[in-house]
Every structure is written in structure tokens, then in C-alpha cells.
Amino acid sequence: MSTPYEPTAGAPRHTVDGVVTPGSGAHTPAPTQAEVRAENESIGDMFASFSQNLSTLMSQEIALAKAEATDSAKKAGKGAGMFAGAAVGGFFLLMFLSLALMYALGALMPLGWAALIVAVLWGVVAAVLALQGKKNMEKIKGLPQTQETVQEIPGTLNPAKETR
Structure with missing residues (x-):
């Protein structure tokens, strides 16, 4: 029989700070595969493995980006085709509305004058x-930052030559 202050057989023994003492019967977990590899590999091997893994990761990311870009381009192409179809439909709508207006005006005046009035309206x-488009195009500044950096390239390539 054991005393109240003495641990029973097979029970883990603890030190004052709570750490299991050796030979107490407590089991440490088996090292993981990464821990075993880390103990057996040199720093050079680890760096080579890291470089290979990074290269593989970058290749996979590039492949993913290409696949996503291809998918997006296909969807954008289909959308552009739909817009083109809508534009053709809108064109025919305007043509037939113009003809309807021309014939409606033709009931009040000669058909030639009605056609001329519709043509002037479209003009x-x-x-x-056209004026609105010109005004919007004049607001475009181009690529000011790119122009600035391109102008700095000769000075960067020729540091001995001072620019004044």
C-alpha cells in the first residue's frame, strides 16, 4: 500500500514545475516525417528542397492564371458577340422607326420631303x-508617367553625362 504522498506504480511522476520526469512511463509522441527529414537533411538540402517547392508553386500559379484568363477571355468573347448582335438589332430598329416616321410625315407632305426631314434629323x-466624342477625346492625356520615365532612361544609362 502506498502513502498519500507517494505515487502509485506506473503513474507518471511530476516535478515541482509540472514536467514529467524520465522513467515515469509517460510516452512522447513519435516524431513527424518533417521532423525526421529536418534532422537528416543539411541546410543546403533544405534550401534546394525549398527552391524546388517554390518553383513548383510558381509554375502551378502561372498555369492557374492562364486557365482563368482563357476562361475569362472565352466568356468575354461570347459577351462581345451578344453586344454585336444587340447593336445590329438596334440598328434595324432605328432604320424601321425612321421609315415609319418618314411614311407618317409622308401622309402630311410629299414623301421626298418627309425622307429629307428624317435624314436631317439623323444628321x-x-x-x-461627333462633337461630344471630340470633346471626350481631347480630355485624354495619354500616358504621362510612361512618357516621363522613358525620357529619364538615357540619363540613367549614361550617368557620367549630366542633364541640365
């Missing part, structure tokens, strides 16, 4: 759109 619409 005004085209002129307004």
Missing part, C-alpha cells in the same frame, strides 16, 4: 454625337 444626331 443633327450624328453631329451632336
Whole structure:
């Protein structure tokens, strides 16, 4: 029989700070595969393995980006085709509405004058759109940062030559 202060047989013995003492019967977990490999590999081998893994990761990321870009391009192509179809449909809509307006005006005046009025209306619409387009194009500044850095390249390549 054991005393209240003495551990029973097979029970782990603890030190004052709570650490299991050797020979107490407590089992340490088996080392993982990575721990065993780390103990057996040199730093050079680890670096080579790291480099290979990084290279593989980068290749896989590039392949994923290509696959995603291809998929996005296919979807964008289909969408652009749908917009083109809608534009053709809109064009025919405007043509037939113009013809309807021309014949409606033709009931009030000769058909030639009605056609001329519809044509002038479309000319005004085209002129307004052209002026708005020109105004928007004048706002475009191009690539100012790229132009600036391209102008700095000769000075960077020739550091002995001072620019004034």
C-alpha cells in the first residue's frame, strides 16, 4: 500500500514545475516525417528542397492564371458577340422607326420631303454625337508617367553625362 504522498506504480511522476520526469512511463509522441527529414537533411538540402517547392508553386500559379484568363477571355468573347448582335438589332430598329416616321410625315407632305426631314434629323444626331466624342477625346492625356520615365532612361544609362 502506498502513502498519500507517494505515487502509485506506473503513474507518471511530476516535478515541482509540472514536467514529467524520465522513467515515469509517460510516452512522447513519435516524431513527424518533417521532423525526421529536418534532422537528416543539411541546410543546403533544405534550401534546394525549398527552391524546388517554390518553383513548383510558381509554375502551378502561372498555369492557374492562364486557365482563368482563357476562361475569362472565352466568356468575354461570347459577351462581345451578344453586344454585336444587340447593336445590329438596334440598328434595324432605328432604320424601321425612321421609315415609319418618314411614311407618317409622308401622309402630311410629299414623301421626298418627309425622307429629307428624317435624314436631317439623323444628321443633327450624328453631329451632336461627333462633337461630344471630340470633346471626350481631347480630355485624354495619354500616358504621362510612361512618357516621363522613358525620357529619364538615357540619363540613367549614361550617368557620367549630366542633364541640365
